[in-house]
Amino acid sequence: MPEQIPEKKLPLFTEAVAAGFPSPATDFCEARLDLNELCVKHPAATYFVRAQGDSMIEAGIFPGDVLIVDRSLTAKHGDIVIAALNGELTVKKLETKPKSRLVPMNSKYAPIDIPENSDIEIFGVATTVVHSLKNL
């Protein structure tokens, strides 16, 4: 014979109840650290891309790494940039002196000159590389 489980009516809260205890630290509470704050300074102008190939391993960028690219920055000499070259997106170091060129960071590859009126476009500046040590 099935047992009767006694019922008890519980009050339903109609207002949001703050979880946790009232803490003396409430006024001093800080938001937990967030990687977005560390890596993404301009969310609307920030895109993520994935590196392939070995052309930038000497810069610490390995195949499969995620690059955080900020389009709001103006690319300067020495910056790692994402550029549109021959219809594809590529990641290289930008040099503007003594002449403009895109430089791979791997001795296997040769630098690419950027002629005066070339249609090479800079997509954005890579500010951070996310290299995973484990397959997530």
Place this chain on the structure above:
Amino acid sequence: MKPLFALVDCNNFYASCERLFDPSLKNKPIIVLSNNDGCVVARSQEAKALGIKMAVPAFQVADLVKKHNIKVYSSNYALYGDISSRVMATLESMVPELEVYSIDEAFLNLSGLHLNSSLAAYGRQIRQRIQKHIGVPVCVGIAPTKTLAKLANYAAKKYPATGGVVDLTDPERQKRLLELTPINEVWGVGRKSAEKLKRLGIENVLQLAQMEKVRAEKLFSILMAKTIDELNGNARFSFDDAPIPKKQLMCSRSFAEKMTLYPPLRETICEFSAKVAERLRSDQMLCRVVNVFVRTSMYCPGEPTYSNSATARLSVPTADTVTIMKTATELFDSIWKDGCRYAKTGVMLSDLCAKDQLQFDLFESTSGKEHQEKLMAAIDQINQKGNKKIWFGSQRPKENWFMRQAHLSKAYTTRWEDLPEVT
């Protein structure tokens, strides 16, 4: 404070989004198709030049596509929704008041703004910043009324010599442009009204602006009278007040007190879903795409910034509050992050169609909505399986219809597995 508006509008938005991560598409003809309808919903300039018109059924242009190697894409709402939210976030950081009008258009309230430069220079600043920060080209039209701002934007697009920015505050300049512009370009003047106006001898916008308002109200509506006022420089449509049926419907709110907790924020999404669904029903329309966005404040230095949006495509167009709310809350859950002080959330419905345009007549039955839903689900299932497909009305395509080659580009900015690759 004299009213001053800007209309910022992205050029060939969907096509521009497709170009963003595929540089090989630069200067190439591209068209974007609407999935279910199989119609052209966007074209790059090069595709326009080849004679592809807006809203043509895809199979009608199959020959042109083959001949000129035109690249074809299916609508990638995940991508377009994200790029759109970036454009709007950037505009919001430049002006205190923004009214998002559609996925690629927004009105800016410039009234009372103290500018260090001319209006045209300010417009160019907006254009340059969006191009640099996000990567899509936009045009800017500035004028004392919303209707004139829309016309200024049209001129900015049509006349390349303007450099994509038109300041239409000068009455003389207004007159010159109005005289050159056909009436169907006026915001709120649809095809039927345009035909009726032409029969009355009104063909260019200047003639419309000179029409007697009382007569206009009698022959058309109070909206037409207000439009005439607007064309003459008197603002009748104020901010966040657009009586003309929109291409998208949005409900959003900026919070005076930043919000951090999940339950009240989720509540805002429910509230906006209900509001926007109600507006949809009162406009006698249905939607197919739901987008939800959240962002922290743009003005608090030192605080973590977070801005995100999520989009979903419904299999059946709907104006049902429950469906929209369920979808919106699921989308919200996917982008909600703890620890942020949110300043704004919103729900946007797009890919709208009029309720009476939906061709369910052949299958109409007395069991109503549930039957329709079952029917739609069955049709979707059949269409996903074999080669024979079920189409509505006049959609039947040719056997070797090229659309089978059309593909969806990757969700470059919303899925980790779809990130653009760089070598």
